[in-house]
Amino acid sequence: MTLQQLRYFRALARNKDWNLTRTAKALFISQPALSYAIASLERELGVELFHRRGQRLILTKTGETFLCRVNDIFTRLTDAVAEVRSLREDSARRLTVGCAPDLTEQFLHDFLEDCCAGGEYDPAGLSLCYRREPELTGMLESGEADLVLCTAPRGAGVECRPLYTVELRLFVPRGHPLAGRPQVEPERLNGLELVRLPAGSPIQAAADEYLARNGIVCRTAAVQERVDDAVAFVANGLGVGLFPGTAAGRHGLQAISLAGRAPALTACLGRKRADPMAGELERAWDRLLRYGGRWSGGRPSAALSARSSA
Numbered sequence: 031m032t033l034q035q036l037r038y039f040r041a042l043a044r045n046k047d048w049n050l051t052r053t054a055k056a057l058f059i060s061q062p063a064l065s066y067a068i069a070s071l072e073r074e075l076g077v078e079l080f081h082r083r084g085q086r087l088i089l090t091k092t093g094e095t096f097l098c099r100v101n102d103i104f105t106r107l108t109d110a111v112a113e114v115r116s117l118r119e120d121s122a123r124r125l126t127v128g129c130a131p132d133l134t135e136q137f138l139h140d141f142l143e144d145c146c147a148g149g150e151y152d153p154a155g156l157s158l159c160y161r162r163e164p165e166l167t168g169m170l171e172s173g174e175a176d177l178v179l180c181t182a183p184r185g186a187g188v189e190c191r192p193l194y195t196v197e198l199r200l201f202v203p204r205g206h207p208l209a210g211r212p213q214v215e216p217e218r219l220n221g222l223e224l225v226r227l228p229a230g231s232p233i234q235a236a237a238d239e240y241l242a243r244n245g246i247v248c249r250t251a252a253v254q255e256r257v258d259d260a261v262a263f264v265a266n267g268l269g270v271g272l273f274p275g276t277a278a279g280r281h282g283l284q285a286i287s288l289a290g291r292a293p294a295l296t297a298c299l300g301r302k303r304a305d306p307m308a309g310e311l312e313r314a315w316d317r318l319l320r321y322g323g324r325w326s327g328g329r330p331s332a333a334l335s336a337r338s339s340a
Contacts, residue, residue, distance in 0.1 A: 033107075035071045036100050038064055039079065043089055043097045050087065124157045125314055128175035131160045132233060132257040133297055136276035137194060138179070141321050151317045155310055163232060170302050176311055177318070181232040183300025190300045193322030198237055198293040199275045199285035203267045213287040216244035223251035223269040225260045232295055233257070237272035240293035297322075 042053045042064065054064040068087075072079050079096060080087035089097065129138065138158060145153045159175060167185045169175035183190045200219070202208050208218060219241065227234040241248060251269030254260040257277050264271045265281035272293065278285035299318055301311075 125176045128169040128178040130180035189303045224248040225269040225271040236293040
């Protein structure tokens with residue numbers, strides 16, 4: 031039994047006149063070829079599908095039952111073809127991930143490195159787009175981004191999952207009185223010159239909350255847009271800074287732990303709640319969540335050692 035036989039049977043059964051000649055013409059085959067195909071199908075099934083009335087054929091009860099099943103087969107086949115084509119188109123397109131700078135760069139660097147080393151997931155289809163946090167939810171809503179990575183994707187139609195948490199630490203220049211300490215008490219920050227990030231930055235907001243909670247007053251040495259630029263200012267002896275521990279090592283600086291309840295930020299993965307989770311989008315979502323669950327704040331060796339448990 032072939033799909034061609036089933037297609038011929040279905041066409042003949044659905045012809046209002048059940049006429050061999052007209053059906054054969056519509057199928058662009060000869061009338062004898064159509065007759066032979068139907069007769070072969072009946073012999074294989076061991077039943078009569080049509081009553082012959084000259085050139086006209088009338089479906090038997092068995093033929094009517096068989097037609098229902100054949101219609102179901104072709105419906106499923108059409109759906110399967112459409113699904114496969116959709117998956118092919120979905121996997122072929124690049125996914126845009128909107129990212130908050132400063133908080134996500136080390137994580138994404140380690141994530142991509144882990145993917146390449148492990149071979150579990152090919153990140154070649156991911157396109158990273160760095161924007162300030164207030165813009166990221168708008169990227170989701172407009173369709174400019176498929177996923178976003180920031181502290182708090184907001185919006186009624188946004189689904190948000192926590193990825194990882196990073197603590198802020200104290201960065202000081204070489205030769206500073208606090209340099210070399212494994213930990214520093216909050217009161218030792220009182221009166222220091224602080225290199226800050228812009229107001230509205232989640233990192234700066236967490237730092238300011240920590241200082242206010244501990245009654246610490248710092249003078250502003252400079253305001254920089256990016257953590258990397260702020261760390262460079264600290265390295266040049268222009269002040270100290272409270273930045274994510276993942277920035278440790280930049281410009282050769284030490285990141286000193288803060289005593290007490292250190293300020294921390296949780297990075298989250300967000301998507302539009304209404305988006306269908308299929309193909310490459312689903313794989314990227316799952317892979318980022320799994321890696322975020324075991325990421326150790328910029329220590330790739332720990333993340334790599336945990337790969338086998340994912």
